[in-house]
Amino acid sequence: MAASEDEDDDEDISTTVYSSAGNGQSTNAAVGRPMVAAIRCTAGHLNPPQAKRCRVCPQTVPPQQETHVPRPVLGVLRLSTGEDIPLDQDVLLGREPKPTSQSIDKQHVLRLPSPGKDISRNHLQIRLVGWRVMVTDLGSTNGTTIRPPGGGPAEALPPGGTRLVEPGAEVTLAGVVSFIYEATG
Template identity: 45%
Template structure:
């Protein structure tokens, strides 16, 4: 079965995530910028986009897209806001006044919980949180054995990390180079 992705990365909004964020007054992060205006984490010495030297002082900027999630269904989701993924996702509380994107995936075997995981953006970090999923979430990281997250456990995602949800549905985090 093909998944239905609510708020997927299709359409004009996906082409200009930074513009949408700026217009909506998205979350601010402390960043070092290059002469071209590319925002970078304050710990970087060179621009991750163009390789230029960064200005010495950090400034507050609208947080840029932090990467994307590649679903095993083929869907690509830009990480320009937090998201809740499950077979019928919903949220009861909104953190920071920003509603996360709700991403629905098919679960014919019922392995995936209604709201299974949250992909949360905090500053420059992409976090994965198991939302008390009945059948759990397995984090697969290169060079390490697969690890089942505890209920409500949060883990920082690294480029290439895979979250296995069940029913052959997985999410792969792809960092922006």
């Protein structure tokens, strides 16, 4: 967990991120964002309809009529490489990630540095399903582990396996690059 914070600004960070927008459509923020049912905490953060406590802050979520809103950005992936990836759409991570025909057409594609080629070309897929964040190992060679929020032992994700991750979870690819899923409002 102890990440080095003294990276030189001049260092060539080879992590790159870009958005693949299907069919050359506009990537206007609201376009393509599914509608979700939502209620608000006392501080105004959007939450799933059954929430009792806010997913972002310590406030409670009082009983109320739900509304339908474009799904908010669910959070951010804070990578050990220094990148922050917003969870406004799906994410594909790997050493040489190439979206397959099965991939949905809008997602972040994140190339991770892996000089020892520990990370697989297509290593991990993150899918946003309603309010949920699902992580799927794409049959990677060196595996994926997930540490639940609040610590506890990291669990290996079977090759090809999918898990729901909660805010605060730490996901590690091939033991070399990790990210923490942080909920935002």
